[in-house]
Amino acid sequence: MAKAYEQIADKLREAIRAGQLAPGDRLPAETDLVKEHRRSLPTVREALRLLQDEGLIEKQHGRGNFVRRPRTPVLRTNLRHQWEKDRAREPEQQRSQTGATEHDTGLQVNDLVFHAHYGEAKADGSLAQDFGIPEGAALVERIYRTRYAVESAPFALVSSYLVRDLVAENPDLLDESKEPWPGGTQNQLLTVGIELDRIEERINARPPTPEEAEELELPPGTSVILLRKISYDTHNRAVEISDVTLPGDRTEMLFTTPLERW
Amino acid sequence: MAKAYEQIADKLREAIRAGQLAPGDRLPAETDLVKEHRRSLPTVREALRLLQDEGLIEKQHGRGNFVRRPRTPVLRTNLRHQWEKDRAREPEQQRSQTGATEHDTGLQVNDLVFHAHYGEAKADGSLAQDFGIPEGAALVERIYRTRYAVESAPFALVSSYLVRDLVAENPDLLDESKEPWPGGTQNQLLTVGIELDRIEERINARPPTPEEAEELELPPGTSVILLRKISYDTHNRAVEISDVTLPGDRTEMLFTTPLERW
DNA sequence: GAGTGGTCTAGACCACTGT
DNA sequence: CAGTGGTCTAGACCACTCC
Known part of the structure; x- marks a missing residue:
């Protein structure tokens, strides 16, 4: 039985890897993810933090969570x-x-x-x-x-x-x-x-x-x-x-x- | 006005850098940090997560939080x-x-x-x-x-x-x-x-x-x-x-x- | 002002470690 | 069993962005 925040993170990570969420795209709002997964806000935020630690997404206060673009090396x-x-x-x-x-x-x-x-x-x-x-x-x-x-x-x-x-x-x-x-x-x-x-x-x-x-x-x-x-x-x-x-x-x-x- | 979890993290980070908490030492229990700083548990845990992301501490379920030892390269x-x-x-x-x-x-x-x-x-x-x-x-x-x-x-x-x-x-x-x-x-x-x-x-x-x-x-x-x-x-x-x-x-x-x- | 993420609370229950 | 960290809830209020 996988943890709730891992399930949410897995689903989003999969969408990013598959290209359904492209670099620069905004993720669903945190409150929408709460409804969609029927979980509390801190649990959803925990999932997003996982993805952030992996460098997959970027949080922008007041704007949303975005799939990160690779920087030119x-x-x-x-x-x-x-x-x-x-x-x-x-x-x-x-x-x-x-x-x-x-x-x-x-x-x-x-x-x-x-x-x-x-x-x-x-x-x-x-x-x-x-x-x-x-x-x-x-x-x-x-x-x-x-x-x-x-x-x-x-x-x-x-x-x-x-x-x-x-x-x-x-x-x-x-x-x-x-x-x-x-x-x-x-x-x-x-x-x-x-x-x-x-x-x-x-x-x-x-x-x-x-x-x-x-x-x-x-x-x-x-x-x-x-x-x-x-x-x-x-x-x-x-x-x-x-x-x-x-x-x-x-x-x-x-x-x-x-x-x-x- | 610094955020509560940053204040807690700063204090612990300073103790680690100063050597008051040496590599391998156990940090105070999370519940003790709650009492000491008069904050809620999630706030204390947020502070500890900061330190973990910096590679300064290591969490061990059921045992405690420990100052990390550098691995031999x-x-x-x-x-x-x-x-x-x-x-x-x-x-x-x-x-x-x-x-x-x-x-x-x-x-x-x-x-x-x-x-x-x-x-x-x-x-x-x-x-x-x-x-x-x-x-x-x-x-x-x-x-x-x-x-x-x-x-x-x-x-x-x-x-x-x-x-x-x-x-x-x-x-x-x-x-x-x-x-x-x-x-x-x-x-x-x-x-x-x-x-x-x-x-x-x-x-x-x-x-x-x-x-x-x-x-x-x-x-x-x-x-x-x-x-x-x-x-x-x-x-x-x-x-x-x-x-x-x-x-x-x-x-x-x-x-x-x-x-x-x- | 509406929509979004950021911070924080008070408390519950679970899971792991050691004695 | 006692002590510790891990997960989760339901909700409040703040701060930032954009219209």
Whole structure:
């Protein structure tokens, strides 16, 4: 004997999967579902919550419950790293034309709004481990937000860390008024004589915290992808670490691994 | 004026973050929270649901609500692909010792239980596009489950597809009784003269469907990572596609991108 | 103002866990 | 059996959207 709210949810879910309720369609009003199933309102709402947690529907206060439309994804490729490295040595004129986000989204520089904030931080346990430095060592912390000009929510929340001692000889790297830096992080590192050898990226997924949901404008029923990017230089030192929080409902990541030939 | 259930959730969330409630601890009984906050039971339960959706707590019927313990992650590296390629040409004796999952988890072959099911499928729109073949073309579909011997839930749900015409000349590849195949997919492809050139992996994240939650034994408040792996051969043909569903709460993926030197 | 979803109550009864 | 969470009811009132 299945529970009442599951029966209601099953019926609606089936209608959505079968296409009887198409993306964007409004579901019957909650009070109508109450009549139709001869159940109480909280029971109907419990069923709708199930569907919301699965990302199938979206509630709009005062308007109704709607079948959710998939958002168009932003593709993030690991080819971007080589592309960024190649670009780092080009003349500034060239570098300022476009950045990695434009590379991913296919948008123009003018479509994007960029915001940066610089600060100081001390290495916590996990940063210290990944940098291979003692806990509490001084870091430069840079916080980035990039968004479409026409949308209010950013694509991603980015915290980037550099070891302060490594970059201290170029004071521009400690100055947020220099952002957006033409040529990106790899060009910044080049100014203090650092060449990158490889990039490691670690990926996790989980539901958003309330703060993340707020800032990325994530509806319930979505996930965030957590990406820690570690850049190693040619001496095998970790020289930069970025923690990136990406909305799972619009981000697609693509990694290409070349294999040696026989 | 914050909502009642948010106030209750905030207070508990704060206690968890501050460590006053440690992982594994039991929260006060729901009826006690009702008395403490002078609210009704559904309101208290609403607050607890918020925390559950954030993955912070776990409900155990008849026992209580508990602060969730993080599960130990399984690390999945893209180095596994080169490792598998190298292994594909080794003698069978060698190949049967260990597989890619053991490589990722650090476990022994005997710790793992392996299940495979073979069938036929027709290429849907997305598979046809990624294979570069017409929709409806015949594929071999292989469904895999791998789990720890001591746990009931598999690590991952895997559906692997091969173009039937490409592998028809080795009938063993159409026979599930030959699983687990020592040396894995790359060795299978070698038997029909295919060498891989590169692997592409596309990653998404979203909440689990009820079916996925059931099979992976995912509690509410977790995400799944969706991985589509496309193997290209040396003639730039897509020769194998795997769709992998991974539990977000225990899976960590690591990709290393080497960069060309200046 | 009519229609919709959002919050909340007070209480009943069921199902599971442990002693 | 006592203690706990799970399901459900019948109804009230609030807040938002759209006409």
